Amino acid sequence: xxxxxxxxxxxxxxxxxxxxxxxxxxxxxxxxxxxxxxxxxxxxxxxxxxxxxxxxxxxxxxxxxxxxxxxxxxxxxxxxxxxxxxxxxxxxxxxxxxxxxxxxxxxxxxxxxxxxxxxxxxxxxxxxxxxxxxx
Ligand code: THU
Numbered sequence: 001x002x003x004x005x006x007x008x009x010x011x012x013x014x015x016x017x018x019x020x021x022x023x024x025x026x027x028x029x030x031x032x033x034x035x036x037x038x039x040x041x042x043x044x045x046x047x048x049x050x051x052x053x054x055x056x057x058x059x060x061x062x063x064x065x066x067x068x069x070x071x072x073x074x075x076x077x078x079x080x081x082x083x084x085x086x087x088x089x090x091x092x093x094x095x096x097x098x099x100x101x102x103x104x105x106x107x108x109x110x111x112x113x114x115x116x117x118x119x120x121x122x123x124x125x126x127x128x129x130x131x132x133x134x135x
Pocket of ligand 1: 019025044053054084087
């Protein structure tokens with residue numbers, strides 16, 4: 001699956017968001033080490049702080065299915081005019097499972113206008129990975 005197909009899969013996953021409070025759909029598509037794709041979507045709660053973002057929803061789903069290593073993630077916010085990057089909580093959670101070279105793609109409603117970056121750029125000085133390699 002190429003980058004655009006992955007972003008499209010994330011966009012489709014956004015349709016399965018539960019977001020009655022923000023009306024802001026987010027979808028994620030996580031590529032697992034075995035090549036399979038596990039999707040996630042934001043799941044809100046009336047106790048707002050309990051909302052689970054699409055990225056964490058994908059990680060939790062994949063890991064609990066026994067898929068514990070990952071190759072890339074794509075995130076789509078079809079209700080946004082511009083690309084929306086993962087929140088700080090999601091960066092922290094992702095950093096538990098992936099290294100600095102892990103590719104992260106994100107877009108808004110226009111998949112062509114996407115950002116292609118890495119976990120290391122989004123979350124530098126990650127104590128779990130980078131620092132133990134002497135970075
Ligand atoms: N959200 C995500 O799912 N991922 C992000 O990267 C940004 C924010 C969700 C949380 C909430 O349900 C809605 O978007 C509005 O913030």
